[in-house]
Each structure stands twice: as C-alpha cells, then as structure tokens.
Amino acid sequence: MDNLDLGVLRVAAGWRAEARGVVLGTITRTWGSAPRPVGSLVAVRDDGQISGSVSGGCIEDDLVAQLRAGSLAITRPTALRYGVGAEEARRFGLPCGGTLELMLEPLGPQSALDDLLARLTRGERVRRTLDLATGSVALQPADRGADALTLTETKLVSHHGPQWRLLVIGAGQMTDYLAQMAQALGYGVTVCDPREEYAEGFALPGAVLTRDMPDDVVTAFQVDEATAVVALTHDPKLDDLALMEALKSPAFYVGAIGSRVNQAKRRARLAEHFGLTAAELDRLHGPVGLDIGARTPPEIALSILAEMTAVRYRAGGAKVEAGCAL
Known part of the structure; x- marks a missing residue:
C-alpha cells in the first residue's frame, strides 16, 4: 500500500466517525495494463463523495452512479469487474482488453479501521485479513517482504504500512x-x-x-x-x-x-x-x-x-x- 492509500483510509475513518456510510474498494486483480496497482484503494461515501483513485476517473464515476442507483447498498464484501471487453475497457480508461477487479466492502465496526490506522501511525507493517463471508477483519504484524495482496474464495489478505x-x-x-x-x-x-x-x-x-x-x-x-x-x-x-x-x-x-x-x-x-x-x-x-x-x-x-x-x-x-x- 502506498501513502496515497493511507490517506484514503484516514478519510474513510473520518467519514465513519461522522456516522456516514462508506464503501471501501480494493483493486484485487488486473489483466493487462491498469492505471493503479493491485492493492490500491478508493472510498465512496453515502452521498457520492470519493477519496482515492483506481482509474483515471471513469471507474470512480461509475461507482458514484451505482451508489446513487442503490447498487452499492451491500452488506458484505462484493467483487466488481471492469473492462472485460474492448468497448468497456475504453469506457473505463483501460487499455483495449484490459480488466480491473475491485473488492467492495461496507465499512463498519467489524472493519477494525481505527485499529489499523493506529498501528500504521506507529510505523508498523500490518497484515489485514478480510473475511469475504462476514466482512470481519483480523489484523496481525507483517514483514516488509510480505506479498502485497492475496485473494482466495474466502478471504482477502492485504499488507499495509512501510514496505x-x-x-x-x-x-x-x-x-x-x-x-x-x-x-x-x-x-x-x-x-x-x-x-x-x-x-x-x-x-x-x-x-x-x-x-x-x-x-x-x-x-x-x-x-x-x-x-x-x-x-x-x-x-x-x-x-x-x-x-x-x-x-x-x-x-x-x-x-x-x-x-x-x-x-x-x-x-x-x-x-x-x-x-x-x-x-x-x-x-x-x-x-x-x-x-x-x-x-x-x-x-x-x-x-x-x-x-x-x-x-x-x-x-x-x-x-x-x-x-x-x-
């Protein structure tokens, strides 16, 4: 995770402190070239405000449109894929044939966001494990050499803090x-x-x-x-x-x-x-x-x-x- 994404987490925590609904998106897979690397974050507030970036703006615009249409009223982590075909890839600012996959998770007490930020502020490197069935998060210490992100059928493991x-x-x-x-x-x-x-x-x-x-x-x-x-x-x-x-x-x-x-x-x-x-x-x-x-x-x-x-x-x-x- 780079420092831009640390800023996204801080903004999302601020929104949560204001009792706003927040959905956090994490890039979990890319095929071909992509504007941001795997592990990059974007947060969407319940009124459509965005923090962070996963594309040149087109995907963010689509997330806002889905939120306003009610499609992001999710209760557990949900995968979303962009750019499977050439036309859709061009629409979302991806190269022809490129694909980007996001894992969207509604943030709540189970997300352990404040604990994560406290550890990152102390300069720690943290492994965050998201249970895809329940949305609950577990935090453990992580080595600098650990892989940035791992996705299975049951969990998403990401690493945060200075690499x-x-x-x-x-x-x-x-x-x-x-x-x-x-x-x-x-x-x-x-x-x-x-x-x-x-x-x-x-x-x-x-x-x-x-x-x-x-x-x-x-x-x-x-x-x-x-x-x-x-x-x-x-x-x-x-x-x-x-x-x-x-x-x-x-x-x-x-x-x-x-x-x-x-x-x-x-x-x-x-x-x-x-x-x-x-x-x-x-x-x-x-x-x-x-x-x-x-x-x-x-x-x-x-x-x-x-x-x-x-x-x-x-x-x-x-x-x-x-x-x-x-």
Missing part, C-alpha cells in the same frame, strides 16, 4: 524535506544524529529519531534489501561511521552528500581507515541524487528520492553534481 525503510544520518534542514517526501512515498523513516544542537530541534510526526552513534545505529537497524541509507551531516566523523557499515550491507541504496572532490577524499578514507573494497565503494552514490539542477534543500531532497526510486526500479539516471555539492 521500504530510509535511515538518514543528520537532522538538519534538508532532512526535514527528505523525510517528509520519503514518508509520502511509503518509506518508514529513521533519523540518526548524536549532535545535541541538531537533534533537539528535530520533530517530524511518524519519523523515529535516535541519538546513538551512526555505526551502532546502522548495525542495530538490521539493514536489508528494502533499506536506503543517506548521510547528510557533512561531518566525516559521523557520515563515514555510517557508510563503513552501510556499504557492507545489503542496502539497495547508500548515498552521501558532498562535492566530487569531497567524495574522492571520502572514498580514500573509507578504503584506508576502514578497509572497504573497491566493489563496496562503487556502491556509494555520491554526489547523492540525480542531476535535476537542484539548488535548495527541498530540490536536493527531491533529487535524492528520484535517484532512490530509479535504483529501486533498476532505471538509469545521470548523477547530480552542482545540486548536491553543498
């Missing part, structure tokens, strides 16, 4: 932007800064702050293939401690801010003092970020997340030099 993790070394101004943007992309964010003058002023809802030394934090973090580590302090005594551990780990992305000259000096230090190999040093993204002409802290944060996204999807991209050479 990816970001560990940032340094709690400066740029970290505020990087952490907020990363959360919007579905990352669980942890910030490490033992410096009192920086850590005391850092407060971002949903992000974890630790004052421990960076090398200890990286080790305790149990870095895996779903983890990115970004060093932003400009202080070799802190950045290098994190990098010497992160570059030996399975992290899918390791980056450090600084000019090309400083990156060359950093590579030499890491090799000489910490024994990192050439292959390990080649994993370092530095200067960090893609070349988008970034100058300001939010622009540089954007360039870093752009490169992280490119690496996640195995895409290419030119390195940034001027923008991250602060």
Whole structure:
C-alpha cells in the first residue's frame, strides 16, 4: 500500500466517525495494463463523495452512479469487474482488453479501521485479513517482504504500512524535506544524529529519531534489501561511521552528500581507515541524487528520492553534481 492509500483510509475513518456510510474498494486483480496497482484503494461515501483513485476517473464515476442507483447498498464484501471487453475497457480508461477487479466492502465496526490506522501511525507493517463471508477483519504484524495482496474464495489478505525503510544520518534542514517526501512515498523513516544542537530541534510526526552513534545505529537497524541509507551531516566523523557499515550491507541504496572532490577524499578514507573494497565503494552514490539542477534543500531532497526510486526500479539516471555539492 502506498501513502496515497493511507490517506484514503484516514478519510474513510473520518467519514465513519461522522456516522456516514462508506464503501471501501480494493483493486484485487488486473489483466493487462491498469492505471493503479493491485492493492490500491478508493472510498465512496453515502452521498457520492470519493477519496482515492483506481482509474483515471471513469471507474470512480461509475461507482458514484451505482451508489446513487442503490447498487452499492451491500452488506458484505462484493467483487466488481471492469473492462472485460474492448468497448468497456475504453469506457473505463483501460487499455483495449484490459480488466480491473475491485473488492467492495461496507465499512463498519467489524472493519477494525481505527485499529489499523493506529498501528500504521506507529510505523508498523500490518497484515489485514478480510473475511469475504462476514466482512470481519483480523489484523496481525507483517514483514516488509510480505506479498502485497492475496485473494482466495474466502478471504482477502492485504499488507499495509512501510514496505521500504530510509535511515538518514543528520537532522538538519534538508532532512526535514527528505523525510517528509520519503514518508509520502511509503518509506518508514529513521533519523540518526548524536549532535545535541541538531537533534533537539528535530520533530517530524511518524519519523523515529535516535541519538546513538551512526555505526551502532546502522548495525542495530538490521539493514536489508528494502533499506536506503543517506548521510547528510557533512561531518566525516559521523557520515563515514555510517557508510563503513552501510556499504557492507545489503542496502539497495547508500548515498552521501558532498562535492566530487569531497567524495574522492571520502572514498580514500573509507578504503584506508576502514578497509572497504573497491566493489563496496562503487556502491556509494555520491554526489547523492540525480542531476535535476537542484539548488535548495527541498530540490536536493527531491533529487535524492528520484535517484532512490530509479535504483529501486533498476532505471538509469545521470548523477547530480552542482545540486548536491553543498
């Protein structure tokens, strides 16, 4: 589930708190291309208001039309399929022959929506099991590597919460932007800064702050293939401690801010003092970020997340030099 869908759940919970009727739709299957991935959510209020998206708008319009016609007055989970034929596919914004299937569920006390949101707010990853016969929901802890969604004849299992993790070394101004943007992309964010003058002023809802030394934090973090580590302090005594551990780990992305000259000096230090190999040093993204002409802290944060996204999807991209050479 991405952060857009977390917003849908929050809006749906707000509607429920107002005693409004709400139907939640989850994409359970797609054939061919589809505007949104499996697991994406849309919520429809009893007056036709929509939160979220599962298409370019045509399917949402149809849901509103069905609601007003009384077709969405359901009492238990119900599957709905769009785009079986070419004409219908075009009507609903799907490619010719594409198909999208939604599981619609009326929300109520049995949906455990408030409990789910409380767990997600704590940064937990949750497995949600929907009983298709009764509409009741069970919540359990889930691993980051768990499958996004499973549908059987009796249940729908979906996974919610951060699938990816970001560990940032340094709690400066740029970290505020990087952490907020990363959360919007579905990352669980942890910030490490033992410096009192920086850590005391850092407060971002949903992000974890630790004052421990960076090398200890990286080790305790149990870095895996779903983890990115970004060093932003400009202080070799802190950045290098994190990098010497992160570059030996399975992290899918390791980056450090600084000019090309400083990156060359950093590579030499890491090799000489910490024994990192050439292959390990080649994993370092530095200067960090893609070349988008970034100058300001939010622009540089954007360039870093752009490169992280490119690496996640195995895409290419030119390195940034001027923008991250602060």
